[in-house]
């Protein structure tokens with residue numbers, strides 16, 4: 134079931150201007166980690182603010198868990214944990230007070246607040262900073278505190294706008310692990326980013342937005358398959374690869390073979406790029422044939438497209 138359903142959303146900030154969000158339609162399945170990616174100004178924050186019920190669209194409907202964001206706003210808010218791109222921090226407050234404060238805002242009864250806050254601090258790796266002032270936290274820690282804050286009412290859908298922006302690589306990895314843990318707890322995660330690398334290895338689904346329009350949406354594997362109907366395998370050999378190259382070129386399922394340039398091998402063994410028709414089965418089959426034919430295969434690996442390369446092939450936008 135789609136936990137988030139966005140139908141024909143449209144928003145123009147100023148008359149006569151290009152719409153910030155233009156007939157946007159997509160759905161996010163329960164349990165997904167959905168990466169909403171696009172260059173700066175593409176309309177990500179606008180979309181997210183509409184989903185979070187903070188901004189009204191000109192037209193279109195968002196449903197969260199079946200509830201409409203316009204007529205059932207309270208239900209939508211109950212189901213969503215929103216992590217904005219920037220939020221005011223209450224710097225003087227202690228970390229645990231900060232979370233207790235928000236738990237109170239969401240109506241969590243006072244006896245439950247302290248144990249819940251302890252659990253949340255544990256989850257986001259801030260238990261050791263419980264009694265420190267919020268303003269003493271590093272950027273990465275504040276971002277994690279923001280995640281904890283979004284979880285105080287136990288939402289089913291976490292919506293985060295550029296959560297990894299400005300974090301160092303280590304802090305980014307830590308944040309990613311938290312999102313993975315939340316997914317394992319059964320939550321659905323919707324994350325935006327203009328930097329593809331941030332979400333590449335965590336996303337199960339992606340939506341790619343450019344100038345307010347969606348250019349692709351779905352499981353990362355499907356987007357990949359659609360853009361790259363052929364498979365590419367890198368085969369390395371013990372010894373020269375020329376015979377193998379000639380032999381491979383004659384196989385019916387092989388569409389092309391080329392030598393991997395020595396410069397790309399870092400002094401490693403000779404290797405070939407093989408382009409194949411067919412599915413995974415065809416990739417497996419070819420290895421069996423190579424080995425049966427007596428070629429000394431050292432390594433055999435299918436090329437993995439990154440989300441970034443997919444994004445670049447879909448858009449003209451600049452990715453940093």
Ligand SMILES: Nc1ncnc2c1ncn2[C@@H]1O[C@H](COP(=O)(O)OP(=O)(O)O)[C@@H](O)[C@H]1O
Pocket residue numbers: 146147152153171172173174175176177178179180
């Ligand atoms: N409050 C606003 N008033 C006028 N224009 C805005 C406002 N917020 C965003 N925009 C414009 O809408 C477009 C989409 O912006 P935004 O949703 O913030 O994109 P993103 O988050 O992908 O960078 C941009 O052209 C931006 O300049």
Ligand SMILES: [Mg+2]
Pocket residue numbers: 177178179218294295
């Ligand atoms: Mg934004």
